[in-house]
Every structure is written in structure tokens, then in C-alpha cells.
Amino acid sequence: MGMTTEKVAVVTGAGSGLGRLITIALADQGWFVVAAGRRFELLEDTVGQALPEMVLPVRADVADQDSVAALFATVRDRFGRLDLLVNNAGTGAPAGAVDEVSPDGWQSIVATNLTGSFLCAHHAVGLMKAQDPMGGRIINNGSISAHAPRPRSVGYTVTKHAITGLTKSISLDGRPYNIACGQIDIGNANTAMTERIAAGAPQADGSVLAEPTFDAKLAADAVVFMAGLPLDANVQFLTITATTMPFIGRG
Numbered sequence: 535m536g537m538t539t540e541k542v543a544v545v546t547g548a549g550s551g552l553g554r555l556i557t558i559a560l561a562d563q564g565w566f567v568v569a570a571g572r573r574f575e576l577l578e579d580t581v582g583q584a585l586p587e588m589v590l591p592v593r594a595d596v597a598d599q600d601s602v603a604a605l606f607a608t609v610r611d612r613f614g615r616l617d618l619l620v621n622n623a624g625t626g627a628p629a630g631a632v633d634e635v636s637p638d639g640w641q642s643i644v645a646t647n648l649t650g651s652f653l654c655a656h657h658a659v660g661l662m663k664a665q666d667p668m669g670g671r672i673i674n675n676g677s678i679s680a681h682a683p684r685p686r687s688v689g690y691t692v693t694k695h696a697i698t699g700l701t702k703s704i705s706l707d708g709r710p711y712n713i714a715c716g717q718i719d720i721g722n723a724n725t726a727m728t729e730r731i732a733a734g735a736p737q738a739d740g741s742v743l744a745e746p747t748f749d750a751k752l753a754a755d756a757v758v759f760m761a762g763l764p765l766d767a768n769v770q771f772l773t774i775t776a777t778t779m780p781f782i783g784r785g
């Protein structure tokens with residue numbers, strides 16, 4: 535078993551968007567980051583934008599239990615410990631209302647957003663319990679869809695509501711083992727995923743409006759803040775949104 539004195543993190547969905555920015559931000563702050571994602575060429579792009587010596591790209595599909603087990607076996611064998619898991623991988627596709635999303639489409643969203651987060655947390659907690667010193671932190675990417683849905687987003691909304699339950703359960707069950715768990719809920723960070731929102735997004739009243747976005751690096755910085763707390767303190771829930779996005783209020 536390898537050993538390290540570095541703080542070791544796993545970030546899922548690290549090949550693009552928020553996962554890439556979170557990986558870069560953590561590496562900049564001295565974390566050794568295992569960057570996990572399905573497409574290795576995108577992970578290599580992430581490494582190229584970070585401090586390369588601080589990022590290890592590992593191909594992994596969070597929806598595949600064998601792939602997740604192999605990811606955390608790599609962490610255990612290479613580093614001997616894990617201090618942070620950022621459950622960031624997620625998808626909103628296929629979109630649709632409850633009568634529009636096929637059962638296969640539903641299962642695909644659940645497999646990535648919910649089961650993937652469970653599988654990663656399952657293995658992360660096992661490592662955190664066994665290591666010396668015991669403990670660590672998990673940060674789940676929830677979304678403001680964990681609070682309120684957008685039109686025709688049943689799969690994404692339901693799984694993000696479920697992530698809140700996962701966060702609370704891990705937080706409670708982790709207490710005896712010095713394992714903290716929190717959730718970041720992000721609204722309209724400026725990534726490729728939100729380009730269509732800036733152009734025009736369906737609203738609850740049936741209209742389509744362009745919505746404001748904010749610099750996604752600020753969301754990554756918020757994750758770094760949560761990750762940097764001592765384990766006797768925890769940000770249980772943090773919501774960061776574009777100030778004037780149509781979230782608070784009637785719609």
C-alpha cells in the first residue's frame with residue numbers, strides 16, 4: 535500500500551465543466567486530486583490546465599459498480615488514504631415530464647446522478663473508516679433543482695432531491711467516524727451545460743426567458759472553502775446562484 539502526506543481528493547465528472555474547475559482549484563490549494571471521468575482524453579485536458587504533478591486522471595464510470603470499485607482501489611493502493619470525495623458527476627438527459635421520459639431514460643439518469651453518488655460514497659466511507667487518522671469529508675453536488683424543479687426535468691429534479699437525503703444520511707452516519715458530509719447547490723454557473731439557459735430557458739409560466747449566469751470558478755472556490763474546513767466544522771448546505779436568476783419568488 536502506498537502512503538502520502540498530501541491531502542488526497544477524488545473528484546468525479548472531472549473531465550469538463552464544474553468538475554474540471556473544482557479539480558484545478560483543489561490542486562492549486564495543495565490537494566492531490568484523483569480526477570475521475572468516463573473520457574480519458576478530457577481528463578488529460580483537465581490535467582493540462584492544472585498543476586500536472588497534483589492530478590492523477592483515472593477513467594471511471596460512476597454508474598458501473600465495478601468501475602467505481604476499481605477507482606477507489608487505485609486510490610487505496612496509490613495513496614493509502616482519502617481525505618475528500620466530491621460527488622460531482624451528473625446528467626440532466628433525457629429531459630422531459632413524467633409521461634415523456636422513458637423507463638430506460640429514467641434509469642440512466644438515476645444510475646449516474648444517484649446510484650453513482652451512492653457507489654462513490656460507499657467506497658469512500660470504507661476507506662475513511664479504515665485509515666489512520668480516521669475520517670474525511672464528502673461534498674455532494676446537489677443543484678438548486680434539489681429545492682425546486684425546472685419544467686420538464688423530472689429525472690434530474692428527483693435525483694437531486696434524493697441527493698439531499700443521501701447527504702443527510704452520510705452526515706449522520708459518519709459522525710462516529712469523523713466523516714463530514716455537505717452539499718453545494720449551484721444555480722446557473724456559467725458552463726457549457728448552462729449555455730442554453732443564458733440563451734433562453736423555459737419558465738414555470740410557459741414563457742422562455744434568458745437567465746443570468748455567474749462565473750463558475752466561484753462555485754469551484756466555494757467547494758474549496760468547504761473542503762478546507764477542519765473536520766470538526768461542516769458546511770451542511772451551501773447555495774450559490776446568479777443573484778437575479780428566477781429562483782426565489784413566484785414563477
